[in-house]
Amino acid sequence: MLRGFTEDRWSLDEPLKASGHTLVFCHRLLSAAWRRSFSHQCCEASLASPLSSLDLEKLETLLASDRKLGAAFQKYQTAAKPIDRIANLRFGEITGPDAKPFSHTCEEMLAHRIAEGLTMDDVLQLLHQYGLASRKGKLPSQATLQLISPGHELRGGRFLYRRYRTLAF
Numbered sequence: 001m002l003r004g005f006t007e008d009r010w011s012l013d014e015p016l017k018a019s020g021h022t023l024v025f026c027h028r029l030l031s032a033a034w035r036r037s038f039s040h041q042c043c044e045a046s047l048a049s050p051l052s053s054l055d056l057e058k059l060e061t062l063l064a065s066d067r068k069l070g071a072a073f074q075k076y077q078t079a080a081k082p083i084d085r086i087a088n089l090r091f092g093e094i095t096g097p098d099a100k101p102f103s104h105t106c107e108e109m110l111a112h113r114i115a116e117g118l119t120m121d122d123v124l125q126l127l128h129q130y131g132l133a134s135r136k137g138k139l140p141s142q143a144t145l146q147l148i149s150p151g152h153e154l155r156g157g158r159f160l161y162r163r164y165r166t167l168a169f
């Protein structure tokens with residue numbers, strides 16, 4: 001579970017807000033039809049619920065009778081990579097005779113900084129410095145800056161983005 005973090009803000013003019021959400025990282029063992037179906041995901045705690053006592057008993061019986069299933073699931077959990085947090089910033093009105101290619105501008109802006117970790121506020125400040133802030137959220141969307149926080153990493157309660165990519169939409 002992850003709680004006690006600050007929500008990302010999408011403009012430096014917005015106030016910072018402590019999140020009231022709790023994020024839960026879940027590993028699924030079986031499908032709704034009780035068939036092997038390994039996966040893992042992240043969701044808000046209100047979207048997850050514990051197994052009923054009847055289902056828990058059924059699961060324990062299944063795992064006791066099928067030790068291979070339990071071992072395979074344990075191996076899956078050990079090998080599963082942490083779930084990354086993704087933030088998408090869309091941009092429009094980025095064409096024109098003076099406009100550099102979007103990906104080139106993002107490379108200049110982030111390449112030497114992102115590995116150290118940047119908060120959303122750091123990125124928003126860089127967007128201002130590089131002349132992209134006024135194009136954020138403009139329609140039609142022409143490009144997206146996708147920020148990646150590996151494993152929902154936090155620094156001082158703020159998500160820390162360590163990778164990025166640009167998308168042409």
